[in-house]
Amino acid sequence: MNFDNKPEELHRQNIPTARLPSGTVIEIPILSYEAKAEGPTLFLMAGMHGDEINGVEIIRRIITQGLYKVSAGRVICIPVFNVFGFINFSREVPDGKDVNRSFPGSQNGSLASQFAYFLMQEVIPHIDYGIDFHTGGKQINNFPQVRAMLEDPTNKALANAFAPPFIINSPFREKSLRKESGKLGKSILVYEAGESLKLRKPAIDVGLNGMLRVMKHLGMIKEAPSPKSAPITISKSSWTRASRAGLHYAQARNGSFVKKGDIMGVISDPYGEYEKKIKATHDCYILSVNNNPVVNRGDALFHTGVVE
Numbered sequence: 001m002n003f004d005n006k007p008e009e010l011h012r013q014n015i016p017t018a019r020l021p022s023g024t025v026i027e028i029p030i031l032s033y034e035a036k037a038e039g040p041t042l043f044l045m046a047g048m049h050g051d052e053i054n055g056v057e058i059i060r061r062i063i064t065q066g067l068y069k070v071s072a073g074r075v076i077c078i079p080v081f082n083v084f085g086f087i088n089f090s091r092e093v094p095d096g097k098d099v100n101r102s103f104p105g106s107q108n109g110s111l112a113s114q115f116a117y118f119l120m121q122e123v124i125p126h127i128d129y130g131i132d133f134h135t136g137g138k139q140i141n142n143f144p145q146v147r148a149m150l151e152d153p154t155n156k157a158l159a160n161a162f163a164p165p166f167i168i169n170s171p172f173r174e175k176s177l178r179k180e181s182g183k184l185g186k187s188i189l190v191y192e193a194g195e196s197l198k199l200r201k202p203a204i205d206v207g208l209n210g211m212l213r214v215m216k217h218l219g220m221i222k223e224a225p226s227p228k229s230a231p232i233t234i235s236k237s238s239w240t241r242a243s244r245a246g247l248h249y250a251q252a253r254n255g256s257f258v259k260k261g262d263i264m265g266v267i268s269d270p271y272g273e274y275e276k277k278i279k280a281t282h283d284c285y286i287l288s289v290n291n292n293p294v295v296n297r298g299d300a301l302f303h304t305g306v307v308e
């Protein structure tokens with residue numbers, strides 16, 4: 001792809017990437033904007049998981065509010081990457097594979113692998129930094145958080161500039177965009193807020209403001225909103241799982257701090273025979289809450305983290 005556009009104009013390219021069985025060609029619109037002054041290229045992408053809509057709305061607002069109009073450098077936006085998932089209300093592409101476990105991909109691989117390959121070949125070589133916007137899974141509500149590789153000074157600085165409520169130290173996952181881009185020296189943050197198939201204003205606002213702070217940190221804009229509070233850096237996190245099946249009533253507030261022994265939720269059976277309290281096993285922050293009221297033994301209920 002070519003992103004050398006006329007400066008100070010929003011440029012849209014519709015890239016044909018796949019074909020539906022009915023013959024319709026699926027295009028991915030990619031928008032780019034370049035300032036007159038030189039600077040870094042920031043890549044903003046949403047919808048790698050097609051049902052994670054908060055990110056799609058964040059990029060839509062970046063476009064409608066003209067927030068891409070940087071005074072230095074270049075912005076490349078993909079508002080909806082996994083178009084298949086977006087129209088099917090699904091995280092994956094139609095073959096059930098996860099694009100973010102398919103990097104670096106291959107031209108003749110599975111559909112997910114072809115999408116990953118396209119991104120690695122056509123877009124990633126042009127960028128310096130990126131923010132990949134995600135949400136939690138079905139009914140898993142993530143309190144606004146950034147996943148970053150804190151061993152890497154550049155990635156750590158980007159995360160601190162974003163200044164979300166939580167920064168979670170996350171080693172690279174195999175076959176992820178973050179890892180494969182990292183190998184090429186491209187620093188990418190993953191923003192996670194809210195849950196799939198839901199639009200939530202707080203998640204969208206924190207994402208937009210964080211993105212502006214990253215732009216300011218990179219010297220692309222002069223002003224950005226100050227964060228409401230300093231980010232809390234989580235060094236270790238784990239899931240509290242359901243010890244029995246039943247109805248789950250979550251009590252702990254997402255984003256809050258709980259102390260060892262505090263009741264986070266209650267699992268009960270529909271027949272009034274038992275009630276089991278889920279207690280915090282240590283002092284921790286609540287990073288995500290499973291809002292599904294009916295759970296099986298082993299289901300992830302609360303993602304909790306500690307500061308070390």
Ligand SMILES: [Zn+2]
Nearest residue numbers: 049052134135
């Ligand atoms: Zn995701």
